[in-house]
Amino acid sequence: MAFVEQFEVIYHRAAERKGGNAALEALLSKPRTAAQLKQLSDAECLSEFSKKIFQSGFVWSVVEKKWPEFEQLFFGFEPAKILLMSDEMLAAKATDPRIIRNATKVFAIRDNALMISEAAEKHGSFGQFLAQWPDTDTIGLWAYLKQHGNRLGGNVGAYGLRFLGKDTFILSQDVEAYLRSSGLVDGGLTSQKNLKAIQQQFNLWREQSGRSLQEISKVISMSVGDNHVGMAT
Incomplete structure (x- = not known):
């Protein structure tokens, strides 16, 4: 059974690891707007x-x-x-x-x-x-x-979108580790069942926080593993 935290809880843990809210915010960036993408x-x-x-x-x-x-x-x-x-x-x-x-x-x-x-x-x-x-x-x-x-399959296309400024989450090792530990995904990460569950969860976090998928993805990656103050992510 999946137990996925509210985004606020994830954010708080990431901020503690990075030395506070201001330090965490300094590590985040926003995607391009629709007008900028055009x-x-x-x-x-x-x-x-x-x-x-x-x-x-x-x-x-x-x-x-x-x-x-x-x-x-x-x-x-x-x-x-x-x-x-x-x-x-x-x-x-x-x-x-x-x-x-x-x-x-x-x-x-x-x-x-x-x-x-x-x-x-x-x-x-x-x-x-x-x-x-x-x-x-x-x-x-x-x-x-x-x-x-x-x-352009896997993370190659996703990283291309990220660097072009299109809002996207990235299924990095840290993000995958969180999704698995929460029980949201099981088995192959990119099965249609798992991808749909991941999309639905990111959409929910987006509604909870008002943040972009890009920011949410980065926060999650910094909330797990060895991501602590002074360490690169």
């Missing part, structure tokens, strides 16, 4: 998703350092230009020593350019597509990215 260019969206794909299973700081070369090599991640690239061109790019050479991930850039272009055609831009997607159906957006994109 201002995102399709190139920005493709660049961020591509970066998260290359950072998956790799040292994030190394990818970040190389990203200007990625931007140059892939025409600023303009989807229309990426879609004109042939298999031969992509294969050649994948061998360039200026970037992280991974052909599978390079080819995913073109697949995701198509996803972004198709959504932009229907909604005006991918940013506008993100802006209209309800925050109460985060798992639906994750599923969309996995189905229509390439290598």
Whole structure:
């Protein structure tokens, strides 16, 4: 049987671990507003998703350092230009020593350019597509990215959304640990049953607190494990 705490209780514990309310608040950030999401260019969206794909299973700081070369090599991640690239061109790019050479991930850039272009055609831009997607159906957006994109399943797509500013929770190790210890999930974390239960609980915490999913997710992660004063999360 699940026993999930009120958000206020979780927040209080996280604040104690981080040295008080003010210290905890300093570690939190808010997502972009719908108006701000609409201002995102399709190139920005493709660049961020591509970066998260290359950072998956790799040292994030190394990818970040190389990203200007990625931007140059892939025409600023303009989807229309990426879609004109042939298999031969992509294969050649994948061998360039200026970037992280991974052909599978390079080819995913073109697949995701198509996803972004198709959504932009229907909604005006991918940013506008993100802006209209309800925050109460985060798992639906994750599923969309996995189905229509390439290598955007799991936390890769979720982190891409987070860095673009779309409100989302992240199923990090600490968040997963809390959800399991509370009995909310059992078995595979990403089963449809568990994902629906997680979404419903985050929606409830959102109603209780008036906070974004992003803030709630971060607070939960800092309320468990080894997250204490002076420790990174």
